[in-house]
Amino acid sequence: MLTRDGSLCQSIPLYDDVRSIYELETFYHVKLSQGRIERIAEYVTNKTMELVQGFSSEFDELDQQSKVEYLLCMNYLRRKTQVLRADWFKLDELEPLLSGWAGGLVELCEKRQKVVPTTGQDAAKILSDASKGIDGLSVRIKKGKLSIENRFAPYRAAEQIEQLHQLLGEWYGFYEGYDPLFPWWTSKPWSDLSTRLQELVPLIREKLVGIKPGEDDAIVGQPIGREEIDNELKAEMIPYTPEELIQIAEREYAWCEKEAIKAAQEMGLGKDWRKALEHVKNMYVEPGQQTYMVHELAQEAIDYVTKYDMVTVPQIAKECWRTYMIPPTQQKVSPFFLGGPYIQVSYPTNTMTHEEKLMVMRGNSKPLSRSTVFHELIPGHHLQYHYMPRSKPHRQLFETPFWIEGWAFYWEMILWDRGFPGTPENRMGMLFWRMHRCARIVFSLRFHLGQMTPQECIDYLVEKVGHERSTAEGEVRRSFNGDYGALYQAGYMIGALQLYELRREVVDAGRMTEKQFHDRVLRENTMPIEMVRALVKGEKLERFYKPSRRFYDL
Structure with missing residues (x-):
């Protein structure tokens, strides 16, 4: 991975491997996706093992620059693992807000990432079911039947639902003008869902976070805790x-x-x-x-x-x-x-x-x-x-x-x-x-x-x-x-x-x-x-x- 004089070895480019994490994070960019966390975690785990095994007996033979490079990479990978673990628990915390409607939408965005064929009829059903799920969620929120102890969780959820809405807009635009049957099936369901998503975000912020309409400058933030x-x-x-x-x-x-x-x-x-x-x-x-x-x-x-x-x-x-x-x-x-x-x-x-x-x-x-x-x-x-x-x-x-x-x-x-x-x-x-x-x-x-x-x-x-x-x-x-x-x-x-x-x-x-x-x-x-x-x-x-x-x- 590194030569003894500290220069990067072209045959096994360590930094290219570690930097690839950024490319994975850029490609798998749907924040509400468990699959995203799993894929990046798999890569990080594999690279950590390769680095540990590759230097299990050679570290003391390296020069100072190479030792620093090794320690920097190991430190980066350890921290990335901790962040991914925290992301998993944070996503699990949002389950009461996402259950019953978000999973299918996330899947649409992930299929779009890899250009996996999706028929307009199947997409329309996912959009329609999501709208019904949001309707039920909105009623529970308005009636005060959904409460989350940690107010920072719904604040985070509102931000990530906004991102999901943007990604779905890109998804719809990708197929709309190129697949003749796609808009025939999805035009109305997408319009309805888009409206519901736009209404859901301020509802969550007002009822679950406590940010009233017009308080765009409200400071919320999320304490991360001692650990x-x-x-x-x-x-x-x-x-x-x-x-x-x-x-x-x-x-x-x-x-x-x-x-x-x-x-x-x-x-x-x-x-x-x-x-x-x-x-x-x-x-x-x-x-x-x-x-x-x-x-x-x-x-x-x-x-x-x-x-x-x-x-x-x-x-x-x-x-x-x-x-x-x-x-x-x-x-x-x-x-x-x-x-x-x-x-x-x-x-x-x-x-x-x-x-x-x-x-x-x-x-x-x-x-x-x-x-x-x-x-x-x-x-x-x-x-x-x-x-x-x-x-x-x-x-x-x-x-x-x-x-x-x-x-x-x-x-x-x-x-x-x-x-x-x-x-x-x-x-x-x-x-x-x-x-x-x-x-x-x-x-x-x-x-x-x-x-x-x-x-x-x-x-x-x-x-x-x-x-x-x-x-x-x-x-x-x-x-x-x-x-x-x-x-x-x-x-x-x-x-x-x-x-x-x-x-x-x-x-x-x-x-x-x-x-x-x-x-x-x-x-x-x-x-x-x-x-x-x-x-x-x-x-x-x-x-x-x-x-x-x-x-x-x-």
Whole structure:
């Protein structure tokens, strides 16, 4: 699978085998299908066995790069197995909502995937029976005869029924114009079913989840619980408990608060750092000027890291990034910046209310934007995305927020140490984000442990960090209603602290220059930081490796 020198063997391409899981997930894409889970699980199990058997006696003979490759693949497969098992139990939890009508529809979509012949008459019966089943289900829901203790299950069901409706629309369109008898049989049954599916989703959300009509921005989310958090921590090779991560965040927050008080005093505002933050929020640019300010801040950071030769920034990376504005609807989940190949900027539009405009402007003032711009561009995400396709690109399979977000936030810490912010106003702006990273760990983990509600998370951001309420709502909505994993928000600070400690071990110790260290991290590509550490320091790795490195003293 791997050669002794760590290069990929062309005869048995390990990464092609593992990456094929993505192709299976893309092809078998009906979320309500048990067959999907079974097929992917079968493949994962087979590849895990091949990998275990292939290296049962050879691991110690491999070089460091090859050992890391093996451990990354095994870690990926173990985590995929856990996710599939969780998906199976989640699907089983939806049985009261799906029984009697969904199975035949899922089968139609799966036959469509493989172009298995389906007659119009058979399809019409499946559609008609499903409509009757939904009618019965709807009556039970309306009469309160169907209750599910876990309100997150019907929330998930509503999303997956919407996906099923979309897939059935594609299925119908695939046959409609090409099989003369198909629409003759199915036109009416499909129209009736489509209407029922469109009515079923809001009914489930209102009666079983508690989302009233018009509450499109409701924040629900689903706490995953301690066991699943522990599984994710193991997959990320983080040897800490959730409580210990929260403790780290609270200790870092205390440091931020002390520094914020210092900045407030320098601004002539005594020890009232919240008043200093209010002052900084009002240092926003006039409407229409935000994109120009972003380019100014981006160039400032590029010039700084280039002047001090801190990391290799290729000319193409400096030159080729574009700017886009985030639409008002998307700003409800992304109230600040997004970045990577390009940067996306949040700022008010003429469609917003006066209050909304002021909150967005205050949340993206110049001092508050200073670190977010270089976080998203250079030396942050844009530089990462420049290197990722160019150096060990196969490792993009192991993308993790602890490397992606950890690297970008690490630069906020390093530039702080070097005095980059300069003025107390700029320091206050950077501290806002550092407090924000601390708060993200606390509210996201406590939510997933079942200790905080979404509303309590919003209040926490407003009270502890000084968020505008609209940006706090957007942050929480983004964390729980989107596709982010439970540890994503912890990845920023915890990943940065891992890199910060590794830097101390190799750069401060004189084993590498600052630039060599940064270039090495980028060129090894994305993976748990513990594996970056093993590569940079060349430490001994065991076949049944378990992370134990404590990178933060508690």
